Amino acid sequence: MDKNSDKRTDGRKPEELRPISARVGIIRKADGSAMFRIGDTIAYAAVYGPRELYPKFMQDPTKGILRCRYNMMPFSGSGDRVRPGPSRRSTEISLVTEKALLPVLNLEEFPNAVLDVFIDLPQTDAGTRCAGICAASMALADAGIFMRDMVSAVAVGMVNGRLLADLSYEEESTEGEVSDMPVAFTPKTGELTLLQLDGGVTKTELIKALELGRKVCREIYSVQKATLKEKYSGESGEED
Amino acid sequence: MMNRTRSHMLKFFEKGMRFDGRKLDEFREVSVEYGISKNAEGSARVKFGDTEVMAGIKMSVEKPYPDTPGEGNLMVGVELSPMSSPDFETGPPSSGAVELARVVDRGIRESKAMDTKQLCIEKGVKVWSTAIDIVTINADGNLIDASALAAFAALKEAKMPHYDADAGAVDYKKKTSKPLPLSKVPIAVTVYKVGNYCIVDPTSEEEDVADARLTVTSHGGKINALQKGGNYPLSIEDIEKMVSLSMKKAQELERYL
Numbered sequence: 200m201d202k203n204s205d206k207r208t209d210g211r212k213p214e215e216l217r218p219i220s221a222r223v224g225i226i227r228k229a230d231g232s233a234m235f236r237i238g239d240t241i242a243y244a245a246v247y248g249p250r251e252l253y254p255k256f257m258q259d260p261t262k263g264i265l266r267c268r269y270n271m272m273p274f275s276g277s278g279d280r281v282r283p284g285p286s287r288r289s290t291e292i293s294l295v296t297e298k299a300l301l302p303v304l305n306l307e308e309f310p311n312a313v314l315d316v317f318i319d320l321p322q323t324d325a326g327t328r329c330a331g332i333c334a335a336s337m338a339l340a341d342a343g344i345f346m347r348d349m350v351s352a353v354a355v356g357m358v359n360g361r362l363l364a365d366l367s368y369e370e371e372s373t374e375g376e377v378s379d380m381p382v383a384f385t386p387k388t389g390e391l392t393l394l395q396l397d398g399g400v401t402k403t404e405l406i407k408a409l410e411l412g413r414k415v416c417r418e419i420y421s422v423q424k425a426t427l428k429e430k431y432s433g434e435s436g437e438e439d
Numbered sequence: 440m441m442n443r444t445r446s447h448m449l450k451f452f453e454k455g456m457r458f459d460g461r462k463l464d465e466f467r468e469v470s471v472e473y474g475i476s477k478n479a480e481g482s483a484r485v486k487f488g489d490t491e492v493m494a495g496i497k498m499s500v501e502k503p504y505p506d507t508p509g510e511g512n513l514m515v516g517v518e519l520s521p522m523s524s525p526d527f528e529t530g531p532p533s534s535g536a537v538e539l540a541r542v543v544d545r546g547i548r549e550s551k552a553m554d555t556k557q558l559c560i561e562k563g564v565k566v567w568s569t570a571i572d573i574v575t576i577n578a579d580g581n582l583i584d585a586s587a588l589a590a591f592a593a594l595k596e597a598k599m600p601h602y603d604a605d606a607g608a609v610d611y612k613k614k615t616s617k618p619l620p621l622s623k624v625p626i627a628v629t630v631y632k633v634g635n636y637c638i639v640d641p642t643s644e645e646e647d648v649a650d651a652r653l654t655v656t657s658h659g660g661k662i663n664a665l666q667k668g669g670n671y672p673l674s675i676e677d678i679e680k681m682v683s684l685s686m687k688k689a690q691e692l693e694r695y696l
Binding site for chain 1: 475476477478479480482489491493495496497499516518520521522523524525529531532570572574576577578579611612
């Protein structure tokens, strides 16, 4: 990447997101479902529940629990086959995904129950956890779960001194100093529900990056909202 | 509840019809889409009505199995994703998933559809290993046939990656234009028996009330793999009928590839 030029290797401007497309209601067996695609990263999400939680000792009589599973399909990665089953990486991502979605949900509504969110990625190219969160948030809305806000997520980062939105895999693996920061925002309140960082940034750079994250998450939010609206305006009363 | 659905369904079958208006030997709308995952060496999505599965191929260079030192390895994995049905749970593969994977595996292996000898790099030391992974997206019945079709479609679409002999590693970024050494097209069609009726391509509602099933993987008039499932027995007459129906439908299904 040329430091003096405005363009990135894939021709984007620093604050420009990869092309986004989304759909909801794509998995009929699920209570809610969505597909969210950003660049070459594709995430599917399905929501089941609220349904009864087993084993019973895990039930909480004061509130329901949210259970997320992030999963890369074995053939989805650019290198070797991804071994099926949980890894340390996928376990952690499942956890932070859960925490990213929790603040917008009202789990007190369904004591003893579980809300299951399954995220599966058939094709990946950086930003998978963020795409998964975007899809999951839309799937929850599609399932008719009460939500205080949507959740929109994106990775922002510093690549050799340049602040960039929505890093591609190529940028993530650039030689030199790379900071990768997946963030999720609740667009209405502008608060963070996911924040991680790999790399090295100053406090000033961090705040700038977060502000960029909040700004571009609003663009993602408008796609999420438009997709949901499209489904529920066109074919009202067809389902449920 | 189940019995009521079943007796109602049988009344429909008597008239040669199913709940969704299909004939007993009719598939739902079939679609095969290739190249759905660019990182895989080959990939495909198959839909039978609302049933949807994805399959992807990943190739790597590994040591051959001791009993086949001059042949490439082949492996089929199936994930009955909890995303695809309220009945599927997270965790290690269920017996149903393992059976499904093995039935698909046998169909490809026993029909000798792939010439694994051509996938040998250095006898006893290095061979190409082909991993076929199938993931269910929406499970509304007949996952076996959909998975087998998706697996074969993905194989058909696959291009070998480049093997860098000096580095001793696969360069996944460099896909060659070389397809996999495929010669035949094994097609699995499962026939379900409900009462005295035989149906193909059941929805999950139909599957739930079926007595028995028989998966026949055939190619060019030859049967390469069989798997009986379900809790009830089948007579030889049943099997004759089911095999005929399966082989007839296999010819139809092959046209989608």
